[in-house]
Amino acid sequence: MAPRRTITGFSNPLVKFLRSLREKKHRKREQRFLAEGLRLLTDARESGIVPEMLVMAAGREPHPLLDALEEAVGAAGGEIVEMDVEILAKVTGKDNPQAVAGVFAEFDTRLAGIDRHAAPIWLVAQALRDPGNLGTMLRTGDAVGAGGLILIDDCADPFSVEAVRASMGAIFTQKLAVARWDEFITWLRQDEGQLVAASLRDSTDYRKAPYAAPCFLMVGNESQGLPHAYEDACDLRVTIPMRGRADSLNAAVAGAVLAYEALAHLATN
Amino acid sequence: MAPRRTITGFSNPLVKFLRSLREKKHRKREQRFLAEGLRLLTDARESGIVPEMLVMAAGREPHPLLDALEEAVGAAGGEIVEMDVEILAKVTGKDNPQAVAGVFAEFDTRLAGIDRHAAPIWLVAQALRDPGNLGTMLRTGDAVGAGGLILIDDCADPFSVEAVRASMGAIFTQKLAVARWDEFITWLRQDEGQLVAASLRDSTDYRKAPYAAPCFLMVGNESQGLPHAYEDACDLRVTIPMRGRADSLNAAVAGAVLAYEALAHLATN
Known part of the structure; x- marks a missing residue:
C-alpha cells in the first residue's frame, strides 16, 4: 500500500x-x-x-x-x-x-515530443482562449484517432481543471504540444505533413478536399479566427458551409466537423 | 427617440x-x-x-x-x-x-409554434444540462440552415445569459421549443418527419444513412446519453465512429457532426 x-x-x-x-x-x-x-x-x-x-x-x-x-x-x-x-x-x-x-x-509539451507519423490526424488550435473548447478538442481528437493537439500562440492552459474535465480523459491519451507559430511552422516543414485551415478565403469545399496524412487540421481563435498569414502558409484551405446568418462555428465544433471529414477520407483512401 | x-x-x-x-x-x-x-x-x-x-x-x-x-x-x-x-x-x-x-x-416555446416544413433539419436535445452546449447547438443550427432546436425533458434554460451568449445570436434566428418526450413524439408523428439518434446500438454508419427531410437529429444528456426507449422510437439510429478510448463525444459536437452530415446528404439528394 x-x-x-x-x-x-x-x-x-x-x-x-x-x-x-x-x-x-x-x-x-x-x-x-x-x-x-x-x-x-x-x-x-x-x-x-x-x-x-x-x-x-x-x-x-x-x-x-x-x-x-x-x-x-x-x-x-x-x-x-x-x-x-x-x-x-x-x-x-x-x-x-x-x-x-x-x-x-505536467507532461512534456515540446514539439520535439510529437511523432507525426504516429497518427493520420493532428489537431492544431491557435489562440484558443476557452478551456472548455480546448478540452473538447482533446476529446474529439481521441474520438477520431488523432495523435494529439498542438497549441499555437496564447491558448488557454491545457492543464486547467476546466480543460482537463472537458477532455473527459483525453488529456491522458492525446499528445500535447505548445509552441509559437514560427516554431511550429519550422518544425512542420522539416518533414511531410499537410497543414489544413478552416477558412472562408480562396478555399475548397471541405467535403471534396484532398486530405493527406499526416494531416494537421487548424482552427483559430474564438473571436478573431486565424491570422491571414497563417492561412496563407497552409497547404489547403477548406470551407465549411454556413447557411444561416452567422459566419462562423464554435471553434471546437469547427475542429470536430473538419476532423470527422478528414477521418472519412483518410480511412477510405 | x-x-x-x-x-x-x-x-x-x-x-x-x-x-x-x-x-x-x-x-x-x-x-x-x-x-x-x-x-x-x-x-x-x-x-x-x-x-x-x-x-x-x-x-x-x-x-x-x-x-x-x-x-x-x-x-x-x-x-x-x-x-x-x-x-x-x-x-x-x-x-x-x-x-x-x-x-x-421570452419567445413562445410551444411545439405548436414549429412549422416542420420550414427547414430540412431540426436539432433535438434531450436533458442537455450545459447552457454552453445548448447555445452552441443553436449556433450550429443556424450554420446548417436548421429550423430550430427542440428541447426535450429537463434541459438548461435557453434564456440564460450563458446560453444566449454561446448562441452567438442564433437564439434570435432559430426557433425554439420546449417539451416533454411524450408530447414531442406525439407531435412528431402527426405529420412526416424522420427522427434520428446518434447511438451505438443496432445502428447505421452515419456517413451512409438515408437522411430524409424534415430530419430531426437528436442528441442525449451529456453523461447519460439518450434513454433506450427514446432510441427505440427513432426512425434511424446512426453511429459516429469512435477510434479512441472514449465512447462518446461532447453533446454539441455530436450534434454538429451529425447535422453537417445530414446537410451534405439533404443538399445533394
Missing part, C-alpha cells in the same frame, strides 16, 4: 498547495496539475498514468475503481492523502464527500 | 430587476431575458427582434451600431436606460464601460 497521510486542519500547507493548483501561475511553478473525479482518474490509470498524490475524504465509501487506483498509486511510489470532508470541499470546490482528486506531473 | 431614464443609485428597483434576470426563477416569473453585448444586440435587431429595454453606461462613447439600436428601440416603443458605470458593472457582472444589455420578452 501507498504511504498514507491524514490532514485534519484547513491551514495545512498541503491544502494550500492543492488549492493553488487551480491557478495557472502556481501550476507553472509547481509543474503539477489537478484532475478530479474517479472516472477521470481511472481513465488516467488505464492509460498508464498515475497521480503522484491521490486525495480523498477520510472514511470515504469503498469502490473497486478506487481500490485499483490506490494500488496503482502505491505501486508507482505515490502518496495517498485523506482529509476531512469539509477540507476536501475547500480543495475541490465541491461539496461532495465522494470526490477524489489526483496531482499529476 | 426612445424615452430615456437615468439611474444613479444602486438600490433602484430597476437595477434589482435587471440583476434578477440572471436567475432562472426570476426570468420565468418575468418572462423576460437578458442579452449582452453590442454584437448580440445587433444580431437581434438585424433579425427583426428589438429589446424592450436597452441598458448602457451614461456617457458611453457613440457607435453607429448603438445609434441604430437606439433608433430601433425607440421605433418599437421601447425604453433606453442609462446608468453610472459602477451600477452597470453590477448589472452585467463585467467591469466594462462599453457594455450594453437588452431586456427581451
